Amino acid sequence: MSAAASAGAKDPGAALPGARLDWIPLALVPVLALAALPLVGSPPTWVTLTVAGLAMGMMIFMMASGLTLVFGLMDVLNFAHGIFISVGAYGAASVLTRMAGRLEQPSLASDLSAMVPAVLAAIALAGLLGWFFERVLIRPVYGDHLKQILITMGGLIVFEQLIHVVWGPDIIPLPRPGAITGAFIVGEAAIERYRVLAVIVGLALFAAMWLLLNRTRIGLLVRAGVENPEMVESLGYRIKRLFVGVFVAGSGLAGLGGAMWAMYQEQVTAQMGMQVLVVIFIVVIIGGLGSVGGCFVGAMLVGLLANYTGYLAPKLSLGSNILLMVLVLLWRPRGLYPIGKA
Amino acid sequence: MLARMLSGDFPRSRVLTAVLLAILIGLAFAPFIFPGTRSLNVAAKVAVFVLLVASYDLLLGYTGIVSFAHTMFFGIGGYGVGIAMVKMGAGWGALAIGAAAALTLSLAIALAIGLLSLRVRAIFFAMITLAVASFFQILASQLSPLTGGEDGITFRLPEPLQSRLAAYYLVFAVALALFLLLLRVVNSPFGRVLLSIRENEFRSEALGYRVVTYRTVANCLAALGATVAGILYAIWLRYTGPDTTLSFDIMIDILLMVVIGGMGTLYGSAVGATLFVVAQNYLQDLMKLASGAAKGLPLLPDLLHPDRWLLWLGLLFIVCVYYFPSGIVGRLRARGL
Amino acid sequence: MPEPMLSLAGVNTHIAQYHILQGVDFEVPRGALTMLLGRNGAGKTTCLRTIMGLWRASAGSIRMDGREISRAATPDVAQLGVAYVPENMGIFAGLTVSENLRLAARSGEPDAGRLEWIFGLFPAMKTFWNALAGNLSGGQKQMLAIARAIVEPRRLLLVDEPTKGLAPSIIANMVEAFRELKRTDTTVLVVEQNFNFAKALGDTVAVMDSGRIVHTGRMDALAADSALQTKLLGLSLEAHQ
Numbered sequence: 001m002s003a004a005a006s007a008g009a010k011d012p013g014a015a016l017p018g019a020r021l022d023w024i025p026l027a028l029v030p031v032l033a034l035a036a037l038p039l040v041g042s043p044p045t046w047v048t049l050t051v052a053g054l055a056m057g058m059m060i061f062m063m064a065s066g067l068t069l070v071f072g073l074m075d076v077l078n079f080a081h082g083i084f085i086s087v088g089a090y091g092a093a094s095v096l097t098r099m100a101g102r103l104e105q106p107s108l109a110s111d112l113s114a115m116v117p118a119v120l121a122a123i124a125l126a127g128l129l130g131w132f133f134e135r136v137l138i139r140p141v142y143g144d145h146l147k148q149i150l151i152t153m154g155g156l157i158v159f160e161q162l163i164h165v166v167w168g169p170d171i172i173p174l175p176r177p178g179a180i181t182g183a184f185i186v187g188e189a190a191i192e193r194y195r196v197l198a199v200i201v202g203l204a205l206f207a208a209m210w211l212l213l214n215r216t217r218i219g220l221l222v223r224a225g226v227e228n229p230e231m232v233e234s235l236g237y238r239i240k241r242l243f244v245g246v247f248v249a250g251s252g253l254a255g256l257g258g259a260m261w262a263m264y265q266e267q268v269t270a271q272m273g274m275q276v277l278v279v280i281f282i283v284v285i286i287g288g289l290g291s292v293g294g295c296f297v298g299a300m301l302v303g304l305l306a307n308y309t310g311y312l313a314p315k316l317s318l319g320s321n322i323l324l325m326v327l328v329l330l331w332r333p334r335g336l337y338p339i340g341k342a
Numbered sequence: 343m344l345a346r347m348l349s350g351d352f353p354r355s356r357v358l359t360a361v362l363l364a365i366l367i368g369l370a371f372a373p374f375i376f377p378g379t380r381s382l383n384v385a386a387k388v389a390v391f392v393l394l395v396a397s398y399d400l401l402l403g404y405t406g407i408v409s410f411a412h413t414m415f416f417g418i419g420g421y422g423v424g425i426a427m428v429k430m431g432a433g434w435g436a437l438a439i440g441a442a443a444a445l446t447l448s449l450a451i452a453l454a455i456g457l458l459s460l461r462v463r464a465i466f467f468a469m470i471t472l473a474v475a476s477f478f479q480i481l482a483s484q485l486s487p488l489t490g491g492e493d494g495i496t497f498r499l500p501e502p503l504q505s506r507l508a509a510y511y512l513v514f515a516v517a518l519a520l521f522l523l524l525l526r527v528v529n530s531p532f533g534r535v536l537l538s539i540r541e542n543e544f545r546s547e548a549l550g551y552r553v554v555t556y557r558t559v560a561n562c563l564a565a566l567g568a569t570v571a572g573i574l575y576a577i578w579l580r581y582t583g584p585d586t587t588l589s590f591d592i593m594i595d596i597l598l599m600v601v602i603g604g605m606g607t608l609y610g611s612a613v614g615a616t617l618f619v620v621a622q623n624y625l626q627d628l629m630k631l632a633s634g635a636a637k638g639l640p641l642l643p644d645l646l647h648p649d650r651w652l653l654w655l656g657l658l659f660i661v662c663v664y665y666f667p668s669g670i671v672g673r674l675r676a677r678g679l
Numbered sequence: 680m681p682e683p684m685l686s687l688a689g690v691n692t693h694i695a696q697y698h699i700l701q702g703v704d705f706e707v708p709r710g711a712l713t714m715l716l717g718r719n720g721a722g723k724t725t726c727l728r729t730i731m732g733l734w735r736a737s738a739g740s741i742r743m744d745g746r747e748i749s750r751a752a753t754p755d756v757a758q759l760g761v762a763y764v765p766e767n768m769g770i771f772a773g774l775t776v777s778e779n780l781r782l783a784a785r786s787g788e789p790d791a792g793r794l795e796w797i798f799g800l801f802p803a804m805k806t807f808w809n810a811l812a813g814n815l816s817g818g819q820k821q822m823l824a825i826a827r828a829i830v831e832p833r834r835l836l837l838v839d840e841p842t843k844g845l846a847p848s849i850i851a852n853m854v855e856a857f858r859e860l861k862r863t864d865t866t867v868l869v870v871e872q873n874f875n876f877a878k879a880l881g882d883t884v885a886v887m888d889s890g891r892i893v894h895t896g897r898m899d900a901l902a903a904d905s906a907l908q909t910k911l912l913g914l915s916l917e918a919h920q
Contacts, residue, residue, distance in 0.1 A: 077465045140664065145464045149408045150663045153597055157656035165644045165653070220782055224771045231769035234731055235827075236757030236785050274590065278476040281469045289466075318480040322473055339773075 025336035029300045036308040047189035049307045055195035057303025058202020059264065062257030064280040064287075064295050065209065066250020072226040072290025072339055074243050076138055076148055080156040081254055081280065082273030086163060087129050088122035088255025089262035089272060093172050095121045096263075103177045111177035119259050126255020127248045129159070134247040156274070163270040172268040198260055205253070206296055213292065222246060226290055226339060282321045286328045288335025297336055298328075347522055349529040353609055355674040362609060365392075365616050369514055373507055380623070386510055388619045389517040390575045395599045396524050396611040397567025402597075403606035404528055405560045406540035407464055410593055411455065411471035414478045415448045415565040417587035419572020421482065421489060422447070424582035427497035434500050441573050445566060452565035456558030479588045494583020503577065513574045520570055525608055527563060536560055537606075595622075598655050601662050604669025613670050618655070625651045682745060684709045684835055684866040685730070690739035690749070692722075692729045699725045701890035702739065707835070707883075710864040712857070714877040714898060716912060717887035723870040724766055726887065727837045730868075731763050732756045744834065758785075760834035766843065766870075768824040772813030776804055776823055779812050783827040790831070797826045800856045818849035822856075829860065836860075836867045842876050854879050874912065878902045886911045 033050055040046040067081045096103070099114035137155050141147040180197055183190040213219035221242055225232045229239050261276065262268045283302050287294025302321045310317040328336060345352075353359045365388075368375065372385035398412050422444025423437060430436035451474075459470045482489045489495065503509045527533055539546045539553050547553050576582045586592075595618060603614020626648035633646040645653065666673050683706035692700035699722050707713045717723050728734045730741055732753040741749040748756055757763070762783075771779055780789055780797075798805040801822040807815060812823055821841060828836050841857075842850045850873070857880050860867065871877045877884070881898030894901070894911050901907060 071465075077469070079468075137660070146402075146406055146408060147663055147667075149465070149468055150597070150601060151660060153594065154656055154660035154663060157594055157598070157659065158653055161650050161653035161656060165641070165647075165650060169649060217781075217787075220774070220778055224774060224778075224782055227771045227773055228769055230733060230753075231765070231771070232782075233753040234733070234757055234763045234765070234769065235783055236754050238752075238754045278473060282473055285466075285469055285473075315484050318484070319477050322477040325473060 022337065025294070025297050028336075029297060029304070032301060032304055032308075036304070036312075039312055040308065044188035044190075045311070047186070048191060049311055050304065051191050051195050051199070053304035053307035054300065055192075055198040055202075055264075055303070056306060057300040058198050058205075059257055059260050060276070060279060060283055060303055061202055061296050061299035062205060062260060063254050063276060064257075064283045064299060065205075065292055066253040067280060068284045068287065068290055068295045069222070069292060070247055070250045071284070073222060073229070073246050074142065075145075076142070077145075077152075078133070078138070079149055079152040079277075080133065080137075080159065081152075081251075082275075082277035083156055083159045083163075084126040084130060084251040084254035084273070085258035085261070085276060086160070086268075086270055086273035088126040088258030089268045090163060090167050090172070090270075091125035091255065092118040092122040092259035092262060093174050093268045094167075096174060097172070100175055103175050108179040111179040115177055115263075119256060122255040122259035123252040124255075126258065127252035130248045130251020130254075131244065133251070134244050138247075160270050160274070167270075169270075174262055174266050174268055176263055176266050194264060198264065201260065205256075209292060218242075218245075279321060282325045286325055286335060288332075288337040288339055290339035291335065291337040294335055294337035349522075349526040351525055351529045351608075353671075355671075355678070358609060358613070358671055358674045361613060365612055366518075369518075372514075373510060382506065382510060384619060384623050386513050386578045387575075388616050389514050390571050390578065391596075391599065391615040391619055392612045393517040393520050393574070394568055394571035395596055395603070395615045396521055396608045397564045397571065398596050399600050399605060399608060399611045400524060400528065400536075400560055400567070401564045402600055403604075403610070404533060404536045404540065405557055407460070407557060407561075408468040409471045409561070409564070410468060410590075411475040411478075412564070412568050412596055413588055413590070413593045414471075414475040415452070415568035416572040416575070416592070417478065417482065417582075417584075418448045418451075419444045419569035419574075420576040420582035420587040421495070421572075422569070423573050423576040424490075424495035424497055425488060427499070428495055432498040432500050437500065437577075441570075444569050444573060448565045448569040449562055452562040453558065456561040457554070460554055460557045460561065475588075475593070476590075479584060479590075482584055482588055490583065492584060494581060494586070496581045499577065499580060509578055513578050516570065516574055520567060521608065521612070524563075524567060528608060532556070532559070598659050601659050602655070602669055604671035606668060607671045610669045610671040617670075621651065621655065625654075681709055683707055684744060685868065686742045687726075687730070688740045688742075690726075690729060690741060691737045692725055692734050693737050694725070694734060699890055700729060700736070703887070703890070703892055705885040705892045705895050707866060707868050709866055711882035712861055712867040712869065712880055714881035714884045715868060715870045715887065716872075716874070716877060716884060718913065719872075721887040722890045723887055724839055727763065727765075727839050727868070727870060730756070730837060731761065762828035762833040762836050764824045764828050764836070764838040764841065766839040768820050770812045770815075770820050770823050770827070772811065774812055775809050776812055776815070777808050779823055779827055780804075780830050783830045786831065793830065793832075797830065800859055801826055818845050818852075821845060821849075821853070825853075825856065829865070832863075832865075834866060836865060838867065838869045840870055840872060842871065842873045850876060874908070 036049070037043070037046050040049060063085050066084075067078060071077050095118035096114060099117070102110045102114040133155060137151050138148065141151050176194065180193045183192045184196070213223060221232065221237060225239055225242055233239050258273065262272070265272070279302060283298040284295060286301065287296070287298035301324060305320045305324055306317055309320040332338065353362055369385055369389055373382060376382065376385065394412070394416060401407050401409050401412075419441075423440040426436045426440025426443065430439065455471065455474060459467050483491050498504075499509065503512065528536070535546065535551050535556055539551065539556055543553055572587055575586065579586060599614035599618045600611055601614070602617065603612070604610025629646050629648045629651055633643045633648065636642040636646055644650070662669055668676075685707040687703050687705055690700050690703040691698070703722070703726055715723050715726065725734060729736050730748075732748070732751055732755070736749045739749065740747060743756070743759055743761065746759065748759065771782070774782070780794075784790075803815075803819045803822060804826050807819065812820065815823060825838065825841065828838070841853055845853065854876065857867070861880070869877070869880070878898065884894070884896060884898045884901050885892050886894040888911070894907075901911075
């Protein structure tokens with residue numbers, strides 16, 4: 001084999017940068033936490049708030065990650081994403097109320113024997129609904145943003161009503177398992193057990209997603225598809241199959257987030273999905289549409305800020321995330337981690 | 343004369359003409375044809391929502407942008423009047439100042455949103471407006487000394503408007519006038535540029551039209567229309583609160599009305615709003631009957647439960663988006679009825 | 680005469696309301712390099728995209744190795760052994776060079792021997808193996824795009840303007856690489872504006888104008904006939920010479 005072209009020979013070995021981490025947005029999370037310390041004053045309170053904020057952020061991340069990935073890959077913004085959250089919550093509630101007996105024993109094993117099936121039911125139910133959404137509602141309107149927004153709104157209206165048909169119109173109270181109720185006391189700080197669980201689940205999920213996206217062939221396909229779906233097809237891959245898979249996975253994650261959120265709130269309503277959807281949109285915009293890493297950082301910032309302001313200035317708390325979004329967009333108009341196309 | 347009033351934009355369908363005439367006559371003589379508080383309430387709500395939905399269609403149908411902030415402007419109108427009437431007393435001056443303040447605020451916000459986010463993609467605009475609108479909802483519930491929080495504001499009107507009849511005709515006349523004005527806007531050269539932007543943004547830009555400017559102006563006009571609708575609704579109800587103006591449910595109602603009636607034709611807004619408000623008030627009675635009849639069957643009574651009326655309109659909405667993007671009006675025109 | 684690798688007959692393509700291809704007929708013979716020339720806007724890129732299934736032909740027939748592919752979806756066309764290098768190169772900027780190549784190897788990992796051969800053609804691919812493709816220079820990106828198309832043996836390569844925007848020295852490298860590729864008897868269809876590049880490499884040639892093929896024949900015959908060149912290609916090519 002003969003060597004031919006040798007462009008680039010001018011700078012042999014001068015390594016170009018590889019996949020480099022843009023650490024500034026990531027650093028915002030600890031910076032925000034540390035900046036809040038003097039304002040909050042008492043360290044134990046700060047610890048409690050920080051853990052609460054991280055837990056909330058993790059749950060938001062679970063609910064938002066699917067949305068941003070679906071947007072990045074398929075250029076579809078699903079306004080009915082909240083339905084998957086609600087359905088996940090109802091699915092978990094159905095299982096948990098049937099297994100209420102197991103939750104009364106103060107043993108972790110017994111609790112988990114009810115919670116694991118509940119969470120799995122939530123993921124399965126939301127994933128199934130996601131499959132239906134992609135196949136029936138969204139597939140005919142790929143590439144048409146206006147119709148996508150309208151059709152997903154229509155899906156939202158119909159399925160919110162169907163939830164009422166199936167589960168009834170009333171709020172369902174949700175028993176929280178005994179072993180994860182209550183708090184650890186560390187020094188003077190009280191840390192709710194459930195929040196620790198949420199942080200663990202969230203971190204595990206983020207790590208799993210990171211590995212899947214960066215260390216597997218499917219992940220490679222997804223990352224390439226986010227950039228240029230047409231080229232992925234030209235290489236011989238059926239991107240529609242990938243779409244279905246990602247959509248179902250994203251919906252399942254939303255269902256998981258919904259189940260976790262419902263156990264945190266200790267109740268389930270059909271509107272809960274829609275209520276968190278605004279926060280999810282804000283997180284997705286802050287992170288950069290389509291970016292999973294940005295979504296994670298955005299979720300942490302929103303969760304922390306909501307808890308700090310909730311303590312320092314309760315009136316501001318609900319609007320704090322909008323303020324954060326405006327600030328981020330002024331700094332980086334396309335979000336913390338902008339993705340190639342926009 | 344008629345052609346000038348309608349700006350040359352005729353219904354172009356016999357059935358549609360008949361329906362529109364029926365709506366117009368029904369609204370014009372509502373106090374006499376349908377006596378009773380409930381039906382007059384329905385008539386006033388129809389008048390207000392025709393204006394609200396028509397102004398939304400200026401955005402969605404004529405400009406091709408989806409905004410979720412329309413109820414915010416609706417609410418600004420309502421709260422403007424409500425706050426002024428409570429703080430300044432029930433006089434014409436207060437009404438005028440409240441209305442003017444509301445219109446100014448709406449214009450400023452619409453301008454800001456438009457300039458900041460209309461240059462980006464449609465999806466982004468939809469998300470930003472959703473976030474801003476939810477922020478306003480929060481604001482209204484948090485500033486309870488001013489807004490009455492979740493309870494809203496009940497207020498008194500100046501003397502002549504205390505008569506239901508006078509209030510009704512004020513609402514009807516202003517809504518009709520503004521509807522005709524909107525008809526004029528969409529049939530003006532400005533309206534035609536909007537349509538060409540909707541069809542092909544790049545071509546319009548290449549032809550030298552400042553797309554962002556046109557969209558921003560459309561956004562401002564739509565916002566002003568919604569604000570006036572909010573003012574009228576507050577006057578009619580003598581009340582303003584989150585559930586009657588700001589709630590996301592109303593935003594969904596508006597979407598249903600505009601799509602079912604027909605996007606991109608203001609007559610569609612009139613038909614959609616009328617159909618929806620009437621359905622909201624009377625379909626439930628019908629469903630109660632149907633649900634009773636289906637008693638004993640599985641699931642069906644639940645699906646036909648009066649509270650589930652939105653389910654059926656939602657399905658109709660989806661069918662419209664897929665198969666009849668120009669809604670009822672488009673179907674009537676296409677079939678030459 | 681053996682059956683051609685690719686043959687188009689009466690292919691029409693509409694994009695929105697525009698009628699771009701208005702009955703395209705030509706053949707790409709096996710084991711040869713065919714140049715598709717023509718002015719800007721003649722429909723060359725649309726022609727490649729239609730073959731690839733990225734635009735749908737509204738009429739006509741496209742046969743790849745005897746199989747009708749005008750209705751086939753893009754991934755199916757690719758799986759028949761067609762590799763495509765689009766005009767904008769279509770590299771994944773957020774992926775590394777190695778990831779770009781791994782993705783193109785449908786069987787999984789690229790074959791080590793084949794990879795050495797590609798490194799021989801384009802040493803920069805080895806140097807920047809772990810660099811983000813988005814950080815490569817324009818010429819290196821083009822090399823990556825071509826490397827990606829040949830990372831596994833393919834039966835037909837479609838390459839859209841490989842010299843676009845490249846410096847003359849890099850074009851010389853590109854010519855060398857294509858010469859090496861021709862030694863492997865790969866069938867190639869290249870869309871070009873640069874006549875010198877086309878002259879150096881083409882075996883056969885087809886010329887498009889206004890959505891139709893206006894000339895087909897041997898490249899050396901066209902290269903020798905400057906009157907015909909002027910008639911077919913006009914001034915737009917003079918500028919590139």
